[in-house]
Amino acid sequence: xxxxxxxxxxxxxxxxxxxxxxxxxxxxxxxxxxxxxxxxxxxxxxxxxxxxxxxxxxxxxxxxxxxxxxxxxxxxxxxxxxxxxxxxxxxxxxxxxxxxxxxxxxxxxxxxxxxxxxxxxxxxxxxxxxxxxxxxxxxxxxxxxxxxxxxxxxxxxxxxxxxxxxxxxxxxxxxxxxx
Amino acid sequence: xxxxxxxxxxxxxxxxxxxxxxxxxxxxxxxxxxxxxxxxxxxxxxxxxxxxxxxxxxxxxxxxxxxxxxxxxxxxxxxxxxxxxxxxxxxxxxxxxxxxxxxxxxxxxxxxxxxxxxxxxxxxxxxxxxxxxxxxxxxxxxxxxxxxxxxxxxxxxxxxxxxxxxxxxxxxxxxxxxxxxxxxxxxxxxxxx
Numbered sequence: 001x002x003x004x005x006x007x008x009x010x011x012x013x014x015x016x017x018x019x020x021x022x023x024x025x026x027x028x029x030x031x032x033x034x035x036x037x038x039x040x041x042x043x044x045x046x047x048x049x050x051x052x053x054x055x056x057x058x059x060x061x062x063x064x065x066x067x068x069x070x071x072x073x074x075x076x077x078x079x080x081x082x083x084x085x086x087x088x089x090x091x092x093x094x095x096x097x098x099x100x101x102x103x104x105x106x107x108x109x110x111x112x113x114x115x116x117x118x119x120x121x122x123x124x125x126x127x128x129x130x131x132x133x134x135x136x137x138x139x140x141x142x143x144x145x146x147x148x149x150x151x152x153x154x155x156x157x158x159x160x161x162x163x164x165x166x167x168x169x170x171x172x173x174x175x176x177x178x179x
Numbered sequence: 180x181x182x183x184x185x186x187x188x189x190x191x192x193x194x195x196x197x198x199x200x201x202x203x204x205x206x207x208x209x210x211x212x213x214x215x216x217x218x219x220x221x222x223x224x225x226x227x228x229x230x231x232x233x234x235x236x237x238x239x240x241x242x243x244x245x246x247x248x249x250x251x252x253x254x255x256x257x258x259x260x261x262x263x264x265x266x267x268x269x270x271x272x273x274x275x276x277x278x279x280x281x282x283x284x285x286x287x288x289x290x291x292x293x294x295x296x297x298x299x300x301x302x303x304x305x306x307x308x309x310x311x312x313x314x315x316x317x318x319x320x321x322x323x324x325x326x327x328x329x330x331x332x333x334x335x336x337x338x339x340x341x342x343x344x345x346x347x348x349x350x351x352x353x354x355x356x357x358x359x360x361x362x363x364x365x366x367x368x369x370x371x372x
Contacts, residue, residue, distance in 0.1 A: 027238060050238055052267070055259030062228030062260070066200075066235025069220060069357065070243075071365045074235075092224030093232075097353030157372075 012145040012171075016104070017042035019149050020075065023157075026050055027067045027074030029060040035106030035172035036077045057082035061089035065099045073157060075102045080109060080125040080166075081118065091132060094162055102156045103164045104149065111169035122169075129164050138166040145171070181316050183209050183277055184344040186337050187248065189316060189323045190275060197327055198236060198364070201349070202229035202249025205283045210248055211349035217363035221349045221356055227256030230264060230274055237269035240364070244271050244329055251278040251292045251336075258301060264332070265306030273326070273333040274302075279341050287341070302334040310334035 016039050020028065028043045029052040030036060043049045054060050060076035067074045078086075083105060094101050108115070109122020129136045137152055139145045145167070152163040187209040191199065198218045201210040207221050222229050233247035254276045264272070280293035292298060302310040309331050313319050322335060350356060361369045 027235060052234075052238075052263065055262055058228065059231045059257070059260050059263055061225065062231025062257075063235040065228075066232035066237075067239050068235075069232070069360050069364070070236040070239025071361070071369065072235070072239035089225040089228050092226075093222070093228055093353075096224055097357045099357065 010142040010145075011038075012142050013038035014042055015146040016149050017046070019146065019153060020049070021046060023073065023153055024048075025074050025153075026072040027052060027064065028077070029054055029063050029074060030077035031055075031057050031060075031079070031082050033077070033079035033082075033106045033108075035079065035167060035169075036104070039077065039104075057085045058089045061086055061094050061101075064101055065093050065097065068099055073100075075104060075153070077104050077106075079106045080122045083125055083128060083164075084121050087128065087132075090162070095132065095134075098160045099162075100156045100160050101162045102149075102153045103162070104167065105164055106167045106172055107169045109169075112174040113169065114174065125166065132162075134162045134164055136164040136166060138168055140168045140170050142171065180314070180338060180340040181319065182342065182344070183279070183339045184212055185316060186277060186319060186339055187213060189319050190246070190248065190326060192323065193327055195327050196243075198240075198243055198245040200229055200233050200236070200245065200247040200249075202247065202253040204250050204253060205279070205343060206248045206250050206253075206277050207349060208347050209277065209344065212344055212347040215349065217359050219349070219356075220360050221351070223351055223353065226253055227260070229253055230257055230260045233272050233274065234260070234264050234267065234269065237272040238267065241269065241271055242329070243364075244273075244327055246273045246275060246326070248275045248277065250283070251276055251280060251290050251298065252282045254298055255291055255296075261302050261305035261307065261334075265302075268306065268332045270331050271329045273335070274307075275335045275337065277339050278336050279339050281341060283343065297336075299334065299336040302336075307332055307334045311336070313337045
């Protein structure tokens with residue numbers, strides 16, 4: 001691999017939080033994932049952000065539609081399996097009404113995955129997004145994250161469309177069940 | 180038993196600038212039967228999400244009264260959202276379920292509420308203490324008379340008769356509804372964002 005990140009450790013979850021704060025994202029909806037742990041903690045410490053833990057990712061589609069109707073911006077954090085839980089609401093509300101939405105998706109089911117039950121949804125995530133014509137950008141390396149999240153958030157809110165940032169399992173590290 | 184059109188009229192007769200999210204199916208036609216309103220958001224898809232649209236709005240606009248009016252089938256598809264809403268308990272949100280114990284748009288198949296499932300009890304279990312099961316118009320009146328006052332998160336399960344009112348179809352285009360709503364609530368400048 002020629003593009004290996006050789007820079008010193010970059011705190012990319014903090015960089016994502018800073019982009020959220022700078023762009024006045026208020027409603028931060030999430031179903032937790034280990035890969036989102038630090039980002040969720042940064043957002044929780046920000047008094048301006050309303051943290052909405054969801055029972056299923058699908059709820060985030062209605063929530064962020066309502067938020068936008070009321071003038072709030074936001075985002076939904078999920079893992080790749082969560083995308084599967086969203087599809088009808090995503091298509092039939094968010095896309096059908098041209099609501100702006102950024103989804104930040106941590107990837108499972110790739111790059112040294114331990115759990116085979118994660119692979120079918122993880123390996124289909126990009127195809128599912130593509131089938132819905134959702135602009136999707138993958139980050140494999142730390143130094144891609146800031147620019148990508150900034151651009152995908154800008155695209156969603158400037159152009160009233162749905163965008164997805166995929167944070168690869170290579171970036172977040174494969175989950176270990178042995179710790 | 181309460182007729183659905185009597186229930187919607189009673190609920191919204193003193194509406195003023197209250198926001199109404201119309202859940203898909205019969206309740207969408209019910210709200211439309213009272214006439215169009217820029218602060219209606221007619222939900223035509225994404226079954227199970229009407230209450231979450233209400234929550235997003237309630238958090239964004241804490242001083243605006245918001246009513247979600249939806250059906251038992253639609254509510255049953257989004258039961259988890261009651262837990263999410265219960266956790267946040269926005270004072271300005273009311274959820275009203277018109278419960279005819281059937282899926283009215285697909286051939287009148289029975290829903291779980293016809294077999295003893297209590298949406299009111301589920302709402303209470305989700306932390307929505309102010310939850311009520313209503314059988315009579317006189318019981319509903321106690322709530323509708325205060326519908327414009329911001330009080331507490333409220334959940335009403337209203338048992339309605341199985342007959343439908345005259346079909347009244349509201350505007351369908353989602354992008355138009357969204358922009359019309361934002362223009363009415365947030366002002367014209369919001370369309371330039």
